[in-house]
Amino acid sequence: MQQSVFYQRIIEKREQRGRKQGEVAMLLRLLTRRVGAIAPDIENQIQQLSIPQLEDLGEALLDFSSVNDLTSWLENHQS
Numbered sequence: 130m131q132q133s134v135f136y137q138r139i140i141e142k143r144e145q146r147g148r149k150q151g152e153v154a155m156l157l158r159l160l161t162r163r164v165g166a167i168a169p170d171i172e173n174q175i176q177q178l179s180i181p182q183l184e185d186l187g188e189a190l191l192d193f194s195s196v197n198d199l200t201s202w203l204e205n206h207q208s
Contacts, residue, residue: 145180152183156190164196171196174203182206 153176160167160175167175178186189202 149180149183152180152187153178156183156187159187160190160193160199163190164193164199167196167199171200171203174207178206 156175157167157172175183175186185206186202190199193199193202
């Protein structure tokens with residue numbers, strides 16, 4: 130029984146990691162279309178966001194018109 134709980138936790142963590150990677154990839158594509166090329170340091174900041182922060186960024190990017198909007202958002206929403 131303990132093994133199955135242990136393995137279930139491993140599976141859940143892998144699923145969560147996969148979900149986060151997918152969200153980051155989608156956000157980077159959307160941001161690139163919205164504001165142009167994203168610098169590697171900004172990409173790194175985005176990859177460090179939590180899933181709820183990524184979801185918030187997904188909504189906020191609809192109002193962005195430049196990379197400056199993105200960097201301002203990141204400055205205000207980093208932990």
